[in-house]
Amino acid sequence: MKRGFFKARGLEIQPIFVRGGPVALAALSSGEVDFAEIGGAQAVMRSRARGLDVSIIASISNATNYQLVGSKSVRSLEDLKGKILGVTGAGAFSDFAMRTFLRRKGIDPDKDVALRAIGGSALRAAALEKSLVAAAPFAPEDTVRLTRLGFPMLANFSDSLNIPQSIVVTRSDVLNKLPDASKRFLKALILGIQFVKNNKADAIKTGYESGLQGEPEIVNQAYELYAPALSGDLSLNFAGFQFMLDEDKRNGLVDSKFVLESAINDKSLKLAQQELRAEGRLK
Numbered sequence: 001m002k003r004g005f006f007k008a009r010g011l012e013i014q015p016i017f018v019r020g021g022p023v024a025l026a027a028l029s030s031g032e033v034d035f036a037e038i039g040g041a042q043a044v045m046r047s048r049a050r051g052l053d054v055s056i057i058a059s060i061s062n063a064t065n066y067q068l069v070g071s072k073s074v075r076s077l078e079d080l081k082g083k084i085l086g087v088t089g090a091g092a093f094s095d096f097a098m099r100t101f102l103r104r105k106g107i108d109p110d111k112d113v114a115l116r117a118i119g120g121s122a123l124r125a126a127a128l129e130k131s132l133v134a135a136a137p138f139a140p141e142d143t144v145r146l147t148r149l150g151f152p153m154l155a156n157f158s159d160s161l162n163i164p165q166s167i168v169v170t171r172s173d174v175l176n177k178l179p180d181a182s183k184r185f186l187k188a189l190i191l192g193i194q195f196v197k198n199n200k201a202d203a204i205k206t207g208y209e210s211g212l213q214g215e216p217e218i219v220n221q222a223y224e225l226y227a228p229a230l231s232g233d234l235s236l237n238f239a240g241f242q243f244m245l246d247e248d249k250r251n252g253l254v255d256s257k258f259v260l261e262s263a264i265n266d267k268s269l270k271l272a273q274q275e276l277r278a279e280g281r282l283k
Contacts, residue, residue, distance in 0.1 A: 005189075009184040022043060025044065028170070037166060042091075044263060049262075054169050054263075056236065057182075059235065074154065075152060076154070080113055083133075085115050091253075098115060121138055124138065125146060162239070168186075186234060194282075
């Protein structure tokens, strides 16, 4: 917003911070907000399958932007076997990402380790520091802080989990009643994401001007972990979404007849991308 991408498209944006996907979906459903950025598509697909009028319209990150940080006594993934690992909560995106990652590394999340619901990042960090858990997933900034304290980063999930984490969601009535505004919103967002992805120094400077807090060294290192997973044009990772949906079906969380297309509407995104290419602002 600070760089004027939305204003240049004739939009006045009022950001509202809400904590957690369920709260964001409730705000979206009630009409309190028109667009929402949500971490993890499962809550959206599950809600859509139950009849809530929400659709995924864009992806800000098409890879899982967590890092697995271990306790100081852990040096490798093999060291995790037989140990307790922390996640936000059962069924949360961190739980799903952890289970998927472990399986792909040959570790059975139900037999080889014990996943325990700890809570938010501050609680997971405290549990790690007290050796209550052997490892837990963290966002880039928390990862940098912990590694500076001597805790090892065991893996970067974005290197192996091409599963969308940060998505943009709206209601059908917004797309139907405000098609041009929806398209302009996505065009501005694409330009903003491109700016962040391709201009590290200016992006961090703009962040500080907009209220970003934190030590410059931590922010710089966190950027290096965060930026590679950003989607340059908000394109949707259909294979990643389908994988998540298939897992939910396998676990009985979504009806087997529910199809991915019911939860996704990329019409406005395609128009936004097409117009930006015509303007020479998107390759």
